[in-house]
Each structure stands twice: as structure tokens, then as C-alpha cells.
Amino acid sequence: MGQSMSIFFVIFLLINCVFSWKKDEFRNCNQTPFCKRARSRKPGACSLFATDISVREGDLVAKLIQSEKGVENSENQEHPITSKPLVLTLSIYQDAVLRLKIDEDRSLGPRKKRFEVPDVILPEFLEKRLWLQRVKEEESHDGSGTLSIFYLSDGYEGVIRHDPFEVFVRESGKNGKKVLSLNSNGLFDFEQLKDKKEENEDWEERFRSHTDTRPYGPQSISFDVSFYEADFVYGIPEHATSLALKPTRGPGVEDSEPYRLFNLDVFEYLHDSPFGLYGTIPLMISHGNSRGSSGFFWLTAAEMQIDVLGPGWNDEFSSVLRLPSDQKRIDTFWMTEAGVVDAFFFVGPGPKDVVRQYTGVTGTPALPQLFAIAYHQCRWNYRDEEDVYNVDSKFDEHDIPYDVLWLDIEHTDGKRYFTWDRALFPNPDEMQTKLAAKGRHMVTIVDPHIKRDDSYYIHKEASQKGYYVKDATGKDFDGWCWSGSSSYLDMLNPEIRSWWSGKFSFDNYIGSTPSLHIWNDMNEPSVFNGPEVSMPRDALHYGDVEHRELHNAYGYYFHMATSDGLVKRMEGKERPFVLSRAFFPGSQRYGAVWTGDNTAEWEHLRVSVPMILTLSLTGISFSGADVGGFFGNPDTELLVRWYQLGAYYPFFRGHAHHDTKRREPWLFGERNMELMREAIHVRYMLLPYFYTLFREANTSGIPVARPLWMEYPSDVNTFSNDEAFMVGDALLVQGIYTERAKHVPVYLPGDQSWFDMKTGAAYKGGATHKLEALEDSIPAFQRAGTIIPRKDRFRRSTTQMENDPYTLVIALNSSKAAVGELYVDNGKSFEFQQGAYIHRRFKFWNGKLTSSNLAPLGSGHNKFASECIVERIILLGLSPQPKTALIEPANQKVDIEWGPLLLRGGKSSSVLTIRKPNVRIADDWTIKIS
Structure with a gap:
């Protein structure tokens, strides 16, 4: 009894030590040796030059050699520069993508190969490599030395400067x-990696009570990246910061x-x-009014630190750097603990081009x-089951739609995943079946920490097969998390x-049904008694890879295996749904992510928007924040405002910590419940539009939620606006x-009108409007010139x-025109990949609304059919008032109504409604309207 109580007390302390932010539990840059060393370097410190430049098998290959001066200058440093050459490789790909790799020369050692992240880059991207034919040399027009130049794409060249080496992309031409x-x-x-030469040589690093053995010594990489003609840079999630990244070094930054x-x-x-959170995507996108957008992506899974360098940061070195004086730029500094240089340059020039280029690499x-x-x-x-049934019935009782009910870790038998606490959930399959009868689904949590219990079949099998991560001594790593040891x-x-994915079969996951889906939490990985609440960096993985080398990708591989498991269990007949907290480039191929353990505060409501937009810019369209805040008890106004905003997140979930008060919508009084119900109804009404956007993201990479400047790339007023966003x-x-807001300023970009979604009122673009902050909704506007499909019946x-x-809903522009799309498939299978879908284009022009096919013709096109009809058409911005509507080719007249709507401020407006045209989608x- 005494021993079990002691173990319980240890677990209690470990768990509670991570229940709130404690600054001293995490390292800062000065406590991170590679970051501290890199930040101490001065501009111009690199003395590598490129030599032996040639074209080999379609790539440009060169050696980077340290100058004699560089070696001499490094002799007194803590970690002297090695004189071994590095190998540089430049490859070009379709769609103007340049790939740069720099690694050690394997023919000269070391005995360990540096880690390159597998299973992220698409095989089909590699097939798009272009064969570099030739490289020409010229002298730089600014006198900075010899350049080797090669064709990248129409309008762009790749360039390597020889001494000191520099790689850049420029517009075509000597003065480009x-x-x-x-x-x-x-x-x-x-x-470069080393072997210890002396027994007393100490490469260990210590933080708090933890020691990192660092068996190969320091192996960090750092370099600067410059974005030209840029006004702002964005990206590199995940941080709870503004969308436009703020300078972290330079004059005035302390x-x-x-x-x-x-x-x-x-x-x-x-x-x-700027502190790191649950996921990592080392992609930065720049944008400026004069040129547009560009992007830089570094594929490495080791810890990374990135400085955004403010104006004037290197003024005292400008005379020796020979930087172009006729171009503005934003300089950044990238530092990582391990890995190789495997970097991609995306030239844009538009923001959607950069996103397309990046997702062309990672999916x-x-x-x-x-x-x-x-x-x-x-x-x-x-x-328990009674609680589940009660919550489910209350949604029906109060006419609030929902689709998924979630179960956290307490549903399991002692935190053993793939199990059920049979006292609380005696009939899990029956429970899921009853929800499924209403068209609803369930999600259960499955985390990566496996309880070390010999009676637990997952642990027993994994232990016998040697499937666990090892510690630095080669034993199974043993850490603490929710399940204890x-x-x-x-x-x-x-x-x-592959073994893990098999555990999701119905035979292995007893009590699961086809309507059950999965939530991967704690997969950073979280280790309560580990350094910085994570796994030691010297733990060992498959192929003798240290954890330091792949840390940021661990959750990605867990997410991948879980997603594959749900596909396998349904024999490839249904798409999986897996939510993951940790993420990495490529995570977008496997499911959704959310922004983690936020708090019920107004500031967290606000920061949710730039966090989601940043994820969207970097490939992850399907993301959201916990509505209401995970920690704390939101006041009712905050909760209502969060539902009103969350209804427009790509991923829309209410979630809360077990120490918070219950917060289902009906617990806050009749009026507040009505407001939350209305917000949820807005989401369900717009589902056809959202689903069409998710299909666009699936085909092009263009995200569902977008910063304003993605749609208005020349409007400087949008560049730092992260309180509003486009869907x-x-x-x-x-x-x-803000609490008890009376008014809210809304900037509406462009030179067209915008129509209030709720009232139909028209507002001028290119201006900021001070609007009344109504309790029943947040400002939302439809852009003139667009058509949005909806479903207005609530189920x-x-x-x-x-x-x-x-x-x-047709919002006409000044030319009385509008366009829009609708994508429909069966909503669950992979048959759309064989063409089983409907994709329509709607166009209003010259008084006519037409529906035309966008799906390619072929054998798969007829595999999906729908008898759904259009029962109502609403036109905004139409005048003078038409009198008739004629459907062609049926030559059938339909009713037109012209009616007033109550507007903000008590004004009135009128919209035209065509009722029951009953044309099939x-x-x-x-x-034809006349």
C-alpha cells in the first residue's frame, strides 16, 4: 500500500508540474548552446568558397572549401571550424522550385551519416526534377566576384557566387x-560530426537535472536567408503570435x-x-507590394531557432557584405541543432503560387x-455512457446540430489505449451504433505513451518485438506520462x-465500430519527467538516429501510422479522420490539427486567428482552436463570441479541461443558448461552401481560411491585418x-462592394467601417462578384x-456579374479520386444564371449521382427590379419575390429571391431574369 501511494504521489507531482506555463522549465537561446554560438557570429564570418563546380546527372554540384584565413580565425574558438570540404548540390524542379542540399563529404567520413528526414517529400515531386543542361559563368556587375548561373524557369535564374559562396534566385538577366x-x-x-579523440573530452550538455551525452559532439547548422522586395514575412508555425512576424534582433529590439x-x-x-508550441513547419513566406511573394523551406526535424532581423541590424558590416543597395529586403537567420541543409526556394510570385509550390513538395x-x-x-x-446519451439528447432537445462526440483519456481502462473502462462504458459498440443511427460519430483518444504493464497486450507485444525507442544505453526508454511508467x-x-496501424482493426480494437475515429494527443512526444517535458535528445531510434535529429517529426510519423490504420480497418473504403496536436511538413496529408491547450481569455480568442492563418499558409488547411478555451471558465460573452468566430474555423470543436465547469450551450440561459445555436447553424448552413473549399485545398493546396492579403496581394492595408480573414x-x-464592445472597425478591401451576410446590406470596399457590435453575430460579408452555395434546412x-x-446566394458586382462553384461527392469514400463527384460552376452574367460542368468527362464521372435541387436563389445588389424568371431549356417560369430586410442601424434594404426553381445541381x- 505504501509503495503504491508513493508512486501515485510521484505521478501527481509530475503531472501537476506541467499544468501551467513555467518559464524555467524550458530553455531559452542562451541556455541552448547551438543557438548561443550561432547568435554570436558576425556578418561576413563565413569564409567558405565554392569550387569544382560542374553539372553531374542533371544537378549542379560543387565543393565548399574553407579558406586558409577562415581556418586560422577559428583556431581559438570553442568549436574550431573543420577544414573538410562540404558537398553542395542544386536541383531544379517544375514550377520554378530550386532545391539546395549541403552535407558532409561521405567519402571523408564521418562514421555516422547525418539524418535526412524520410517520407515527407512526395515521390511525384521527385519525378518533376528537370535535367540541368549547362551552367554559364560571368562576373558580377557589382564586383562581388564570379557567378555560376543556370536556368530555373521562365523569368528566373539560379545563381551561385563562388567566393564567399552565396546561393540566390534572381530575375533573368545580368542585372536581374x-x-x-x-x-x-x-x-x-x-x-561537422566528430569522434571523441580523448577520454576526458566533454561534449555533454546539461539543463536542470538532465544530461545530454551528445556522442557526436556539436553538429549544428546556421545561415542567413534574405527575402527581397518584402514588406513582411509570415509562417514558421507554431507560435501564439501575430501573423506578420516581428523582428527578434536589431536596433530597438531588446x-x-x-x-x-x-x-x-x-x-x-x-x-x-515566440516560444515554440506543439508543431513545427520550417516554411517562411514573404510578401511585398512591389513584387509579391516568395518562400523558403528547410526540411529538418531537429530543434530550430529563427531570428527575424530588423532594419539596420548589420549596418556596421554593410561595406564588406556587398548587398544590393537598390533593393529592400528582410533578413532572417536560421539555426538548427542537427541534420543537413535540405532547403527549397519558392519564387511565387503570388501568395497562392508559393503555397502551391510548397504543397507540391510536401502534399x-x-x-x-x-x-x-x-x-x-x-x-x-x-x-460514462449515461453522460454521453444525456449530452446527445440535449443537443436534440434544444435543436442544436452536432456531428461528433469525443472521449478523452478517462474512457480507457487505466490509461491503456485501445481499451475501455467497462464499469463506465460497458457497451461501447452499442453506444456508437446509437449515435450513428442519428448520423453522428465518435472520437476516442490514442496517445503515443504505452503503459508499461506486462498484462497490457500492446506493451507486451511491443516489448517482445523490440519496438520501443531506446535510451542512450540501448535499453527501452522509460518515461512518465498520463499512464505512469x-x-x-x-x-x-x-x-x-505498419504494426501500429494494424491495431485499429475491429478485431484488435475491441468495442470500436466504423463510426469511431481517432485523436492523437501528447505526440510531441510529451514526457513529464523528461527534459523540457519531452524525450531526451540522446535517445535512439531506428537506424541509430538520435532523437535530437528527428524530434519534430515524431508526432508526424505517429499521425501517419494512425491515419493509415483507419484506412486499413475500412479496407480503403472510407477516408480517415485523425486529429493530431503535433505536426510537421506533410501532416496535412493525414488529418486535422488544433492549436493546443489555449485559455479562456479574450487574448487567446484573438490570437487564434493568426495561428490558424499561419497554419493555412504553411499547408495545413484543416485546423482550429478549442472554442471557449481549454483552460479556465469563460464568461458567457466570451464563450458566445468564440462560437461566433469558431463557426468559421476550418475545424470547429468545443473543448474544455476536466477542472472547468461544464459548458454545453444550454447551460447559459435561453438567450445565450440561442446565440450559440445560431452560430452553429451558420456553420451547417455554409457546409456546401466549406466542403467545396476543402476540395479546392485538396487539389491545389490553396487553404480554406486565408489572410486578406492572399486575396488582395496589392492592398498594403491587408498585409498586417490578422483580426479578419477570408473563408x-x-x-x-x-x-x-473585446468585452462589452459597442462598435467594431472592419476594413473591407478592394474596389467592389461587400454584402452583410445577415442583412444583405452593401458596404463599400477599400474603406474601414465602424459597425455596431451586435450580440447575435460577428461581422461577416460576402464579396461582390461571388456565388455561395448553402443548405438552409437545419438537421x-x-x-x-x-x-x-x-x-x-449571388452577390453581384458593379458589372452585375458573379461566379461560384459547388463540389459534391458521397462525403466519405475515396471514390472521388476516380471521378465520382459533381463539380459545378455557377455564373451570373447579362441577366442569366447558368450552371455548367467542371468535372472532367470520363468513365468515373457518372459514378456519383445526386437528385438534390436548388430551391432558392437570393440575389444581392440587383437593380432595377426584375419581374420574371425563366428556366431554360424547360421554358418554365418561376416566382420572384422582392422583400425588405432589417439592416444594421435600423435601415432597410431589399433582395430578390427566386423561389422553387427546382433545378437539379x-x-x-x-x-433568365428580366
Whole structure:
């Protein structure tokens, strides 16, 4: 009894130590040796020069050799520069993508190969490599030395400067302006792997009570990247900061940390902080009014720190750097602990071009099932089956739709995943079946820490097969998490991922049904008694890879294996839904992510928008924030405002910590419940539009939620606006982020009108409007010139909406024209990949609304059919008042109504409504209005 109580007390202390942000539990740059060393370097310190430049098998290959002066200058440093040459390779790909790799020369050692991240880059991208034919040499027009130049794409060239080495992309021509460059400021450094020469040589690093043995010594890489003609830079999630990244070094910037990219389990994270959170995507996108956008992506899974360098940071070195004086730029400094240089230059020039180029490398987002983009209800934890049934029935009683009910860790038998606490959930399959009868689904949590219990079949099998990550001594790593003493599967190994995916079969996951989906939490990985609440960096993975080398990708491989498991269990017949907290480039191919353990504060409501937009810019379209805040008890006004904003998140889920008060919508009084119900209804009404946008993301990479400047790349007023966002190209949403707000300013870009979604009122573009902050909604506007498909009948769930008719909302521009699209498939299978879908284009022009087919003709096109009709058409901005509507080719007249709507401020407006045209969405047709 005494021993078990002691173990319980240890677990209690470990768990509670991570329940809130404690600054001293995490390292800053000065406590991180590679970051501290890199930041101490001065511009121009790099003395590497490129030599032996040639074309080999279609790539440009060169050696980077240290000058004699560089070796001499490094002799007194703590970690002297090695004189061994590095190998540089430049490859070009379709769509103007330049890839740069720099690694050690394997023919000269070392005995260990540096880690290159597998299974991220698409095989089909590699097939798009272009064969470099020739390289020409010329002298730089600014006198900076010899250049080797090669064709990248129409209008762009790749260039390598020889001494000191620099790689950049420029517009074609000898005097072409630079777009992107690496090592223009001479900050490149590459610490090569070593073997210990003396027994007393000490490479260990210590932080708090933890020691990192660092068996191969320091192996960091750092360099500067410059973005030319840029006004702002964005990206590198995940941080709770503004969308436009703020300078972290330079004049006027004091005591600022770099943006940290290191996946960590951070409870109650701070808003407006550069500190790393749960996921990592080392992609930065620049944007400026004069040229447009460009992007830089570094594929490495080790810890990374990135400085955004403010204007004037290197003024005292400008005379020796030979930087172009006729181009403005933003300089950045990238530092990582390990890995290789495997970097990609994206030239844009538009923001959508950069996103397309990046997702061409790492993959476009998966198309989710329709239910997954509806409303999710979650809590840590719904107590038992009775609680589940009660919550489910209350949604019906109060006419609030929802599609998914979630169960957190307390549903398991002693935190053993793939099990059920049979006292609380005696009939889990029956429970899921009853929800499924209403068209609803369930999600259960499956985390990566495996309880070390010999009676637990997962642990027993994994232990026998040697499937766990090892510690530095070669034993199974043993850490603490929710289940107590735990080990972690080595997901880098494809064999182990395959084994794991098999555990989701109905035979293995007893009590699961086809309507059950999965939530991967704590997969950074979280280790309560580990350094920085994570796994030691010297733990060992498949292929003798240290954890330091792949840390940021661990959750990605876990997410991948889980997603594959759901596909396997359904024999490839249904798309999986898996939510993951940790993420990495490529995570978009496997499911959704969310922004983690936020707090019920107005500041966290506000920062949710730039966090989601940053994820969207970097490939992850399917993301959201916990509505209401995970920690704390939101006041009712905050909760209502969060539902009103969350209804426009790509991923829409209410979630809360078990120490918070229950917060289902009906617990806050009749009026507040009505407001939350209305917000959820807005989401369900717009599901056809959202699903169409998710399909666009799936085919092109263009995200569902977009910063204003993605749609208005020349409007400087949008560049730093992260309180409003676009949903697709047709909707603009402005959150309300202050308590008891009376008015809210809304900037509406462009030279066209915008129509209030709720009232139909028209507002002028290119201006800021001071609007009344109404309690029943947040400002949302439809852009003139667009058509939005909706479903206006409210049901219990998306399944029950399947055959409901559509409404088309047409917002006319000054030319009395508008366009829009509708994508429909069966909402769950992979048959759309064989052409089983409907894709329509709606166009209003010259008084006619036409529906035409966008799906390619072929054998698969007829595999999906729908009898759904359009039951209503609403036209905004139409005058003079028409009198008749004629459907062609049926030559059928339909009713037209012209009616007033109550507007903000008590004004009135009128919209035209065509009722019951009853044309099928699958058909070609025209409706002529006169």
C-alpha cells in the first residue's frame, strides 16, 4: 500500500508540474548552446568558397572549401571550424522550385551519416526534377566576384557566387533583381560530426537535472536567408503570435528570443510569444507590394531557432557584405541543432503560387469526410455512457446540430489505449451504433505513451518485438506520462508503423465500430519527467538516429501510422479522420490539427486567428482552436463570441479541461443558448461552401481560411491585418475580441462592394467601417462578384442533410456579374479520386444564371449521382427590379419575390429571391431574369 501511494504521489507531482506555463522549465537561446554560438557570429564570418563546380546527372554540384584565413580565425574558438570540404548540390524542379542540399563529404567520413528526414517529400515531386543542361559563368556587375548561373524557369535564374559562396534566385538577366538568397550576409556555419579523440573530452550538455551525452559532439547548422522586395514575412508555425512576424534582433529590439521550432507540450501557453508550441513547419513566406511573394523551406526535424532581423541590424558590416543597395529586403537567420541543409526556394510570385509550390513538395491537404468539417463536441471527459446519451439528447432537445462526440483519456481502462473502462462504458459498440443511427460519430483518444504493464497486450507485444525507442544505453526508454511508467514506439521504423496501424482493426480494437475515429494527443512526444517535458535528445531510434535529429517529426510519423490504420480497418473504403496536436511538413496529408491547450481569455480568442492563418499558409488547411478555451471558465460573452468566430474555423470543436465547469450551450440561459445555436447553424448552413473549399485545398493546396492579403496581394492595408480573414475568396469574417464592445472597425478591401451576410446590406470596399457590435453575430460579408452555395434546412447532423435542397446566394458586382462553384461527392469514400463527384460552376452574367460542368468527362464521372435541387436563389445588389424568371431549356417560369430586410442601424434594404426553381445541381441549366 505504501509503495503504491508513493508512486501515485510521484505521478501527481509530475503531472501537476506541467499544468501551467513555467518559464524555467524550458530553455531559452542562451541556455541552448547551438543557438548561443550561432547568435554570436558576425556578418561576413563565413569564409567558405565554392569550387569544382560542374553539372553531374542533371544537378549542379560543387565543393565548399574553407579558406586558409577562415581556418586560422577559428583556431581559438570553442568549436574550431573543420577544414573538410562540404558537398553542395542544386536541383531544379517544375514550377520554378530550386532545391539546395549541403552535407558532409561521405567519402571523408564521418562514421555516422547525418539524418535526412524520410517520407515527407512526395515521390511525384521527385519525378518533376528537370535535367540541368549547362551552367554559364560571368562576373558580377557589382564586383562581388564570379557567378555560376543556370536556368530555373521562365523569368528566373539560379545563381551561385563562388567566393564567399552565396546561393540566390534572381530575375533573368545580368542585372536581374534578387528574389531570395542564402548566405548573403556571410553567416553560414556547419559544425561537422566528430569522434571523441580523448577520454576526458566533454561534449555533454546539461539543463536542470538532465544530461545530454551528445556522442557526436556539436553538429549544428546556421545561415542567413534574405527575402527581397518584402514588406513582411509570415509562417514558421507554431507560435501564439501575430501573423506578420516581428523582428527578434536589431536596433530597438531588446531581450527578444528567436522564434523557436521545437515540438513541446506547453500547458496554458502565453499569447504574443515566440516560444515554440506543439508543431513545427520550417516554411517562411514573404510578401511585398512591389513584387509579391516568395518562400523558403528547410526540411529538418531537429530543434530550430529563427531570428527575424530588423532594419539596420548589420549596418556596421554593410561595406564588406556587398548587398544590393537598390533593393529592400528582410533578413532572417536560421539555426538548427542537427541534420543537413535540405532547403527549397519558392519564387511565387503570388501568395497562392508559393503555397502551391510548397504543397507540391510536401502534399496537398487530404479531403476530409463531410461530417468532420461540421461541429464537434468534446470535453475532458464525458464520464460514462449515461453522460454521453444525456449530452446527445440535449443537443436534440434544444435543436442544436452536432456531428461528433469525443472521449478523452478517462474512457480507457487505466490509461491503456485501445481499451475501455467497462464499469463506465460497458457497451461501447452499442453506444456508437446509437449515435450513428442519428448520423453522428465518435472520437476516442490514442496517445503515443504505452503503459508499461506486462498484462497490457500492446506493451507486451511491443516489448517482445523490440519496438520501443531506446535510451542512450540501448535499453527501452522509460518515461512518465498520463499512464505512469511508459515507453514510446519507434515510429521512424516503417515496420513499427505498419504494426501500429494494424491495431485499429475491429478485431484488435475491441468495442470500436466504423463510426469511431481517432485523436492523437501528447505526440510531441510529451514526457513529464523528461527534459523540457519531452524525450531526451540522446535517445535512439531506428537506424541509430538520435532523437535530437528527428524530434519534430515524431508526432508526424505517429499521425501517419494512425491515419493509415483507419484506412486499413475500412479496407480503403472510407477516408480517415485523425486529429493530431503535433505536426510537421506533410501532416496535412493525414488529418486535422488544433492549436493546443489555449485559455479562456479574450487574448487567446484573438490570437487564434493568426495561428490558424499561419497554419493555412504553411499547408495545413484543416485546423482550429478549442472554442471557449481549454483552460479556465469563460464568461458567457466570451464563450458566445468564440462560437461566433469558431463557426468559421476550418475545424470547429468545443473543448474544455476536466477542472472547468461544464459548458454545453444550454447551460447559459435561453438567450445565450440561442446565440450559440445560431452560430452553429451558420456553420451547417455554409457546409456546401466549406466542403467545396476543402476540395479546392485538396487539389491545389490553396487553404480554406486565408489572410486578406492572399486575396488582395496589392492592398498594403491587408498585409498586417490578422483580426479578419477570408473563408475562400467569397467571405470576409471579422472577430470581436473585446468585452462589452459597442462598435467594431472592419476594413473591407478592394474596389467592389461587400454584402452583410445577415442583412444583405452593401458596404463599400477599400474603406474601414465602424459597425455596431451586435450580440447575435460577428461581422461577416460576402464579396461582390461571388456565388455561395448553402443548405438552409437545419438537421441533427450532416448525414441527415444529405438530400436537402440548396440555396444559392449571388452577390453581384458593379458589372452585375458573379461566379461560384459547388463540389459534391458521397462525403466519405475515396471514390472521388476516380471521378465520382459533381463539380459545378455557377455564373451570373447579362441577366442569366447558368450552371455548367467542371468535372472532367470520363468513365468515373457518372459514378456519383445526386437528385438534390436548388430551391432558392437570393440575389444581392440587383437593380432595377426584375419581374420574371425563366428556366431554360424547360421554358418554365418561376416566382420572384422582392422583400425588405432589417439592416444594421435600423435601415432597410431589399433582395430578390427566386423561389422553387427546382433545378437539379447535377444538370446544365440557365435561369433568365428580366
